[in-house]
Amino acid sequence: MDALKRYFHEKWIGLAITLVSIFVVSMLHLFGFFDVLELKSYDYRFTEVRGPLTGWAASDSTYINMGTDVVLLEVDDEAWRLMPETWPYPRGTVWGRVIRNLTQAGAKVIAIDIQFDAPETKSEYLHEFAEKIKSDDLRQLIPRHGDKMLAEAIREAKSYNTEVVLAAKVATEPNRQPPQYIAEPHEEIMKAEPETGLINDQMDDDGFSRRYAIFSEMSHQPGRAYLTLGVKAVKSFLDIPDTTVPRFDPANHIWNYGDLRIKAYGNSNTFMVNYYGPASGYKLQTEEDYPAWGTFPRYSLAYVIDTEDIDLRDPMEDIDWMSQFLPGQIPKWIQAIEDPGERQEMMEIMGISGEFDVTKTPFYNKIVVIGVAVEVLHDVKSTPFYNYLGVQQLTPGMETHANAIQTMIHDNYLNVVGSRLTNLLFDFQWSHVLIILILALIAFFLLDMVNPITAGVLVIIEILFYYAVVCGVFVDDLTWFIKSTMAAVLPDTFVKNNYSFFSTALPTIQSSLVVPMIAPIASILVTYLANVLYRFLIEQKDKKFLKSTFGQYISPDLIDKMFENKQEPKLGGETGVHTAFFSDIQSFSSFTEVLEPEKMVNLMNEYLTEMTNVLLSRNGTLDKYIGDAIVAFYGAPVPVEDHEYQACMTALEMKDQLEILREKWRSEGDWPEIVYNMQHRIGLSSG
Template identity: 40%
Template sequence: EFVDIDECEKTGEVCHNGECVEYKECHDINQNGKWDAGLDVVIVENDDESFRLIPEPYPYPRGSVWYRVIKNLTDAGAKVIIIDYIFDKPDHPTKNLVNYKINNGLDFPIIDGDEKLVEAVEYAESQGTKVIFGSKIAYEASRLPNPFYHLPPTDKIINNEKVIIYDGLVDIPTDSDNFHRSYWPFVQVDTTQYLSLGVEAVLFYKGIDGKKPIIDRDENTVTFNSTDGSKSFTIDYYPDRSKGFLINFLGPPSNSFNTFSRFPITNILDTQDYTLTSDQDYFDTEFGEMMYVEDQNWMENIIGPMAPFFASQGFINPFKGKIVVIGSSLAEEQDFKPTPYLNYKGKEYQFPGVEYHANAIQHMIDGNYIQSPLGPLEYHQGSNKWHLIIIATLIIVTLVFVSKAPPLWGFVVMAIEVVAWASYAIGSFLTDQLWLYKLIAGQELNMPGMGESAMIPILFPVSAIVLPFGINLTYKLFTEGQDKAFLKSSFGSYISPELIDQMYESKSAPSLGGEEGYNTAFFSDIASFSTFSEKLTASELVELLNEYLNEMTNILLGNKGTLDKYIGDAIIAFYGAPVETEDHEYLACLTCCQMNDKLEELRQKWKSEGDKWPVVVHNMRHRIGVNCGSLVTGNMGSDMRMNYTMMGDTVNLTARLESGAKQYGIETQVGSKIYEATKDRFTYRMLDYAVVKGRSEPERTFELISEKGKEPEVYKELIPVWDKAIEHYTNQDWDDAIKIFKKCDKLEEEYIGRPTTPCKVYINRCEEFKENSPGKDWNGAFKLTSK
């Protein structure tokens, strides 16, 4: 049968699924899509509005303000009234009046505020409403034998002869990070157990008169039974019982998000016989009376004579059958608790203590306990077995996957494990292990039902994943350092540190016996070194040679060269081995140019040292030969002693290029392959087409002058003249060639110790060829007769 919604509203009920049901806020508490019976707790706050509108001194008089609050809420049908204040001192206004009366010798009757408060409680009891006051566990260091003691309301309230006064502890547990997440069912001091404010309220709400907690340590619960055994109430402890139970908070603070129905205390006081005042009040001269702008008599709609009419019009009594928790949200009273909702949606919110108790009470009524199947979130002796199993399992799994993996893949594995465990923990709380997928896909997440959420530890399991990875990575880095140290001890004296790192990373240490590859060979020695030996003592010669070789070797290694050996003053090296190096021809030529520049610096330095060195040192020159091609590099020698070196025809030709530079009076001579590979980046002079001693095939050789753009200005004029002279030489135009070579020779650099110049060499050749022609089929090659 169809039910008229209007008919439901007239009776103060709400239409749901075609039926009129009693209004109990009727909303989805936990947003799980199911019809909820409604919240059982209502909050009444002493807020800023109340502080502004209540026309009485603070702290509020118990005989007027608190008397009216209890009486009005009782008339509104509240089932339990909780006052989250500790009235441990006599009523302040009453005490002031007594002192004033005595000090001034006056005689007038005084209505004691505490006695009036007791009258209000007596009235509430007569109407079936229970009133619970706040108490606490106080601490005094000097108090013996136990500095902790129970502090109830003042004696005139707690020990009155009219009515039993009930109190509950306002104390709550504090976690190590100073946040509050849990609630104590009771606290024991000496042999007495004192119930918390919330537990007292729930017991009264459920009609359970038994106050003795029965602890089941196996099931980790505490139970309260009615004296007739007809009713019981059980609380599920957190595994660490010292913390009570975890609160499954219903939401952020009600003053911002309406989690609980919340009313200012002024609404409770706002009746026809109580006036609220504000700075907007004024005297109406027309009617001859004060107009109290914010005094709306709100409570009359619930407990006044017209209350039945307002109820028929749909005005709902929010206090009927409820637990009403009264407390403060005034900043001055500092009763705020840091909870998980301290930060919410990027903003900070104050969480009043009164709302903390409200959450705990609703939590217990709903039985919405958070399960802890794997023990507490932190280490606890009673759950160490599960903790150790989890830790051991995660450590083993982590080490199995990361011990053999490279560091990057090990990190990926660790990250996957951490995300998987965190996802499992969050999914357990939401009762939805697909939450992450749904979140990414934009689907609606599942919301757990009452008592379905489970709290899974995250911190120590994640530590059991991260720490083994870190230890394994540290071990790998340590052993890698040892491996690198071994390579450096083996190759550090003739390979650059960068190449050693590259060898380690590419795992390409040279194999015994030798490897053939395309590399660049490098030879250099000091010109006329025997002269130095004659002019210097042995110790001076060693000092000079060490300085020279040190500077040149640094340049060599800095350009990724591999030092083969020193032979006296000679440096033998190669590029591209033991680790393949890109552009090794360029690096070898760059080394030549930098060595030539460095030698010039050394000459200037030696000159600046005065008589320390003879003139021959001031004019030191060296010769360099560079060539590239196929050569063999590797450990060669005997099983007792090996040397990492090179050999091959390319090596022999390079040695001839270095020694042959002396015949032309130049510093650096390179082969044709080097020229072809680097001609765009260096300035060259085509030197000769010669058959070096020990070879049968001619090789076109070049003088390396400098990097492009850094050549001396004279070469810009010299090289074109030289090229023209070479053209006449090749065409066997000897006289013209001699004439042009002589012109070119005037442009050649002259320095002490230069035995000849390329131009002089060619002039002599032309003179010889004029006498002994090479013949018409001559290809321009010249056979050198000395090394």
């Protein structure tokens, strides 16, 4: 106990600096100073540490074998080029047909990430024109209103137990009362009673999409939850009753919704999306012909609408692709196979021989997310995979819903230490402070045990160790850093031949742990630098005092040793084996007889200065001057192992230095002959 008290008494300043460092870093963390860097380190763990869970770039087949429940139906470049209609596509003849085709192909949920909140413009024009036509025959040639046709398709889908979820938004108009409202699909479409889900963006401070909202509330309706598109899709997929509402468990930071246990981001109504990979349709522009990432199965809208009665713009690509997945239809390209045996074999492969087998379609029992992926419409997001493999890759907005949906269905949530990484001002996490405290104290104790340079090396090792742990727990493999470092330095051929050893398996469901990286590392650096700076300032102050006090008597090297050893000169001296030194000028009284007082002072100043410099350079300690005599000793107050040798070398070097002085005085020609022949006597005694 006494030893502990003594330790704290001696180290209290360093500990105080460390505690201040911990407080400062914690406050900076609290007010979001590290948030952007923390989010980038979070992205780094996706792109550089773990990689995709699905698609051809996945490091193993864990999630590929598990399969995904989401299929993407994209308005992509192919659709832009091949669709018989131009954008915006007619709701009845395009979107209504898409819903019918997917329903017949066995889709369980169709989630459309496109808003239909206003009446279809083209149909409105035609409706106004029809009212002006008097001829019934001409009026019958005008197509029906697209909104009504879309509503009919939704009703038909519901009759086959396929749920359609349409996009809605929380909109704000300052001059409206109340200013907030839900921008739902047009009232004609809503007559079919489709599910609706919000698609409002959930952005972090740097504009990236990492979290997904479970629901939103309007300011004038607190407590009423409007579910988002992804949650509504999962609700329909899992058959969660309409009467079920999300309930928050603050103790465990869990949103309970039916069978779902959604891990909340702090106390918010959002959760961290466990992104399964980069944009499904993105393709690297390299010399190697890599396929698109394929995070989720994806199909072009042009192919899903391509049945026998629809003609795409390019006849060469009009193969009635969707017909193979619809009952009672045989695509033209299969009919064109002349050999009956080959035709029958192809029909069996495609699952359309004999009775139609809906379970063999790629849409069977899936959530089909429909949205735009063509760049011209600018519905793209930055996700954690934005900089994957060093290439900037934007993700279609529809895929943020897809990743959120798959995260919920797989129950594959990220375990965030303290339940959140950023925006801590009103939801502070003491677990973060504990990590900061532990790492900062380790840095202090390392610095206390060794010199600052060695401690600096150890602090770097501490940072690397923490970095390795943070990355390792994200992939549930604490050897990740060792494997990746070895793979980086060893020859590529050796690494490829031993891939199973160097590769890291993908983390299993809910085994990824997200630990704050930047603030804890900052605490290590701030603690180290603050303590080193304090020591430097104190050392300079103490050295300045020692040199100003003893600089005329002790060499700079010995002063440094005294400081390093924290040794202070003692009154009365020290007992020990030392070497005494004495010197004086031979026949000194003769000099005083021939030299004027001023000349005598100048001569002695120059002589004593040069001799003292030699003495100090050999680690001697000047005791005093007695007229022309120099009294000194070696081995005190700082021990000098070879003090006898140093004393002897001092005597020899003083002899040489006196010769130099004599030559100098002779060249000046301003001194009497006795000065040119000056001799001195030196005595040494060890004991």
